[in-house]
Amino acid sequence: MAEQQASKPTPQRSNTRVIGWCVASVIGMFAFGFAMVPLYDVFCDITGINGKTSGRYESTERTAADMTRTIKVQFLAQNGPGMPWVFRPVERSVEVHPGEATTVNFYAENPTDKDMVGQAVPSLSPSEGTLYFHKTECFCFNQQPLSAGENTHMPLVFIVDQDLPSHITKLTLSYTLYDQGEPQAAVTSTTNTTIIDNG
Amino acid sequence: MSAVAGTHAQDHHHGPARGISRWLLTTNHKDIGSMYLIFSFTMFLLGGTMAMVIRAELFQPGLQIVQPEFFNQMTTMHGLIMVFGAVMPAFVGLANWMVPLMIGAPDMALPRMNNWSFWLLPCAFLILVSTLFMEGGAPNFGWTFYAPLSTTYGPPSTTFFIFAIHIMGVSSIMGAINVIATVLNMRAPGMTLMKMPMFVWTWLITAFLLIAVMPVLAGVVTMMLMDINFGTSFFNAAGGGDPVLFQHVFWFFGHPEVYIMILPAFGAISHIIPAFSRKKLFGYASMVYAVGAIALLSFLVWAHHMFTVGVPVAGQLFFMYATLLIAVPTGVKVFNWVATMFRGSLTFEAPMLFAIAFVILFTIGGFSGLMLAIAPADFQYHDTYFVVAHFHYVLVPGAIFGIFASAYFWLPKWTGHMYDETLAKTHFWLSFVGMNLAFFPMHFLGLAGMPRRIPDYALQFADFNMVSSVGAFMFGATQLLFLLIVVKCVKGGEKAAAKPWDGAEGLEWTLPSPAPYHTFSTPPEVK
Numbered sequence: 236m237a238e239q240q241a242s243k244p245t246p247q248r249s250n251t252r253v254i255g256w257c258v259a260s261v262i263g264m265f266a267f268g269f270a271m272v273p274l275y276d277v278f279c280d281i282t283g284i285n286g287k288t289s290g291r292y293e294s295t296e297r298t299a300a301d302m303t304r305t306i307k308v309q310f311l312a313q314n315g316p317g318m319p320w321v322f323r324p325v326e327r328s329v330e331v332h333p334g335e336a337t338t339v340n341f342y343a344e345n346p347t348d349k350d351m352v353g354q355a356v357p358s359l360s361p362s363e364g365t366l367y368f369h370k371t372e373c374f375c376f377n378q379q380p381l382s383a384g385e386n387t388h389m390p391l392v393f394i395v396d397q398d399l400p401s402h403i404t405k406l407t408l409s410y411t412l413y414d415q416g417e418p419q420a421a422v423t424s425t426t427n428t429t430i431i432d433n434g
Numbered sequence: 435m436s437a438v439a440g441t442h443a444q445d446h447h448h449g450p451a452r453g454i455s456r457w458l459l460t461t462n463h464k465d466i467g468s469m470y471l472i473f474s475f476t477m478f479l480l481g482g483t484m485a486m487v488i489r490a491e492l493f494q495p496g497l498q499i500v501q502p503e504f505f506n507q508m509t510t511m512h513g514l515i516m517v518f519g520a521v522m523p524a525f526v527g528l529a530n531w532m533v534p535l536m537i538g539a540p541d542m543a544l545p546r547m548n549n550w551s552f553w554l555l556p557c558a559f560l561i562l563v564s565t566l567f568m569e570g571g572a573p574n575f576g577w578t579f580y581a582p583l584s585t586t587y588g589p590p591s592t593t594f595f596i597f598a599i600h601i602m603g604v605s606s607i608m609g610a611i612n613v614i615a616t617v618l619n620m621r622a623p624g625m626t627l628m629k630m631p632m633f634v635w636t637w638l639i640t641a642f643l644l645i646a647v648m649p650v651l652a653g654v655v656t657m658m659l660m661d662i663n664f665g666t667s668f669f670n671a672a673g674g675g676d677p678v679l680f681q682h683v684f685w686f687f688g689h690p691e692v693y694i695m696i697l698p699a700f701g702a703i704s705h706i707i708p709a710f711s712r713k714k715l716f717g718y719a720s721m722v723y724a725v726g727a728i729a730l731l732s733f734l735v736w737a738h739h740m741f742t743v744g745v746p747v748a749g750q751l752f753f754m755y756a757t758l759l760i761a762v763p764t765g766v767k768v769f770n771w772v773a774t775m776f777r778g779s780l781t782f783e784a785p786m787l788f789a790i791a792f793v794i795l796f797t798i799g800g801f802s803g804l805m806l807a808i809a810p811a812d813f814q815y816h817d818t819y820f821v822v823a824h825f826h827y828v829l830v831p832g833a834i835f836g837i838f839a840s841a842y843f844w845l846p847k848w849t850g851h852m853y854d855e856t857l858a859k860t861h862f863w864l865s866f867v868g869m870n871l872a873f874f875p876m877h878f879l880g881l882a883g884m885p886r887r888i889p890d891y892a893l894q895f896a897d898f899n900m901v902s903s904v905g906a907f908m909f910g911a912t913q914l915l916f917l918l919i920v921v922k923c924v925k926g927g928e929k930a931a932a933k934p935w936d937g938a939e940g941l942e943w944t945l946p947s948p949a950p951y952h953t954f955s956t957p958p959e960v961k
Binding site for chain 2: 249250253254257258260261262263264265267268269271272275276279282284287315316354356362363411413414415
């Protein structure tokens with residue numbers, strides 16, 4: 236701190252230097268604000284907080300199911316704002332053993348007279364269990380198009396990890412289905428419709 | 435002192451220009467400081483009027499005066515105007531006036547930018563206030579503008595609100611750069627960093643906080659803008675975004691922001707208490723380090739605003755302990771102020787009254803902050819009037835009493851006249867009683883479960899709300915007295931000596947009162 240005094244360049248030059256540093260910090264912090272978006276996703280992915288389940292699970296060496304434990308997995312399905320589809324789990328809940336792969340189905344129907352695309356967003360509770368809930372196949376990995384009046388059964392294949400903390404005996408998986416608009420427009424503008432509907 | 439005064443005689447183009455261009459084009463730190471202070475007081479009255487509307491509606495249960503939609507606009511605009519329009523510009527105004535005088539500099543380092551950063555503010559607030567008259571009304575989502583309330587469900591005027599935030603952010607950042615450049619480059623010879631007055635120290639650290647977090651605020655409102663108008667999904671779950679992310683980014687700005695609003699007051703109080711105790715400030719170095727520690731810790735505690743959104747236990751513990759840790763440097767500061775007064779030769783002029791009230795009442799606000807920091811208990815207090823009581827206790831007798839104390843302390847230097855001490859003491863006592871009547875019952879209301887930002891309430895809350903409203907009206911009306919005192923003091927009054935307070939120390943008191951238009955054209959020597 237003392238050398239600030241000792242070697243003092245002309246005020247004009249040191250002002251320019253201070254402005255330079257400050258402007259650089261301002262730009263850096265502005266960028267940091269945006270960097271928080273991917274950082275947050277990565278952080279949630281690693282820690283499993285916020286109930287964000289991760290993407291497709293590649294099964295590893297451990298395949299033997301732990302028959303001594305039974306975990307109850309419950310399913311919830313709800314529609315996002317303005318979404319007219321019928322959307323519900325075929326089974327409300329299943330009992331599984333950690334390590335075994337289980338398939339369940341969700342039913343979706345487009346009762347309107349337009350072709351539509353839906354996107355399901357998962358959330359797991361308690362969030363502590365998120366890291367131990369693996370999906371090997373899920374309709375939520377892709378958008379789901381349904382033409383007018385069409386219905387479908389959408390599969391979910393999941394494995395509850397053997398390392399699930401012993402105090403957790405029940406997991407609840409909730410899906411919210413969002414309207415993604417018309418099939419061709421769906422890829423480019425994913426959110427416009429929901430916003431306009433509720434603006 | 436006479437040597438300093440003598441240097442002005444050689445200055446050929448001294449004295450301000452005439453007419454409106456003096457104010458539009460001025461690069462003089464005293465003019466700009468005065469404009470900041472006048473602007474801030476105007477906004478204080480405007481935001482205060484909105485608070486009166488809120489308290490009038492809450493005077494009785496049921497809906498009397500305004501509709502819930504308008505009530506929400508009032509709470510939002512009251513918060514935004516008080517934070518960004520009243521408190522922050524007041525401190526920038528004080529910095530403009532006092533930092534050059536305290537470090538022996540002729541002006542701020544970047545005078546033209548100084549002018550620009552001031553004149554952006556009226557533009558920003560013109561835009562913000564104009565949203566009240568737009569179709570769909572003003573922003574109604576609370577000053578914290580959480581997504582998706584402010585994105586998916588916000589009124590059409592939200593885009594104007596975002597633009598206003600951008601402009602005032604640019605203004606704050608330029609003000610901060612100016613303070614940093616001035617303090618680092620323009621100190622009088624001999625004034626090392628550890629000889630700087632406390633107000634200069636606290637402002638230097640505040641300026642660093644501003645540089646660090648205002649861009650993050652600009653970033654978060656930019657993301658909102660893109661979500662609303664350009665179809666991105668930063669905060670929209672349907673497109674893969676996350677509303678909780680908004681709260682993380684917002685509070686990463688928001689928590690340092692609350693220290694931005696209090697640190698300069700800490701600095702001013704550290705001048706006023708020694709002056710009226712006729713003793714040196716106790717523990718100068720520890721004061722400097724305490725402010726630095728508070729500033730650093732302020733970046734590590736943001737999630738304590740978000741315990742109820744679902745933070746893992748480890749996270750709750752971390753943010754809880756980090757928050758509780760802030761009480762240590764704050765405690766050091768309170769201890770030092772009390773130790774400064776201990777065995778001092780105290781007199782109780784208006785600045786000292788405000789300063790003592792600051793120490794006591796800010797500490798109460800700090801303690802309720804500690805209660806809120808305790809994660810398991812916070813679930814009970816969250817979004818209740820207890821939170822409202824807490825932050826009004828740190829902001830009203832904290833930031834605002836700090837500003838009043840500074841204003842009375844330096845008014846003789848600014849105007850050359852003494853203010854009316856009797857009126858000033860009346861202003862203090864009415865403010866003190868009114869403020870406590872208004873905000874203390876809110877603690878009880880919050881603990882009993884009254885939610886914030888709701889225009890109606892259950893019958894059992896009626897009595898405390900009535901007391902609170904009466905106190906608020908009293909506090910609000912009293913501020914007109916402050917206006918009267920300042921106008922009276924500007925127009926005339928007893929001539930102020932160069933150093934009207936015998937215990938006061940610092941370079942600003944070596945100048946005549948009122949401080950000449952140009953000061954320290956030749957830097958003073960600091961030993």
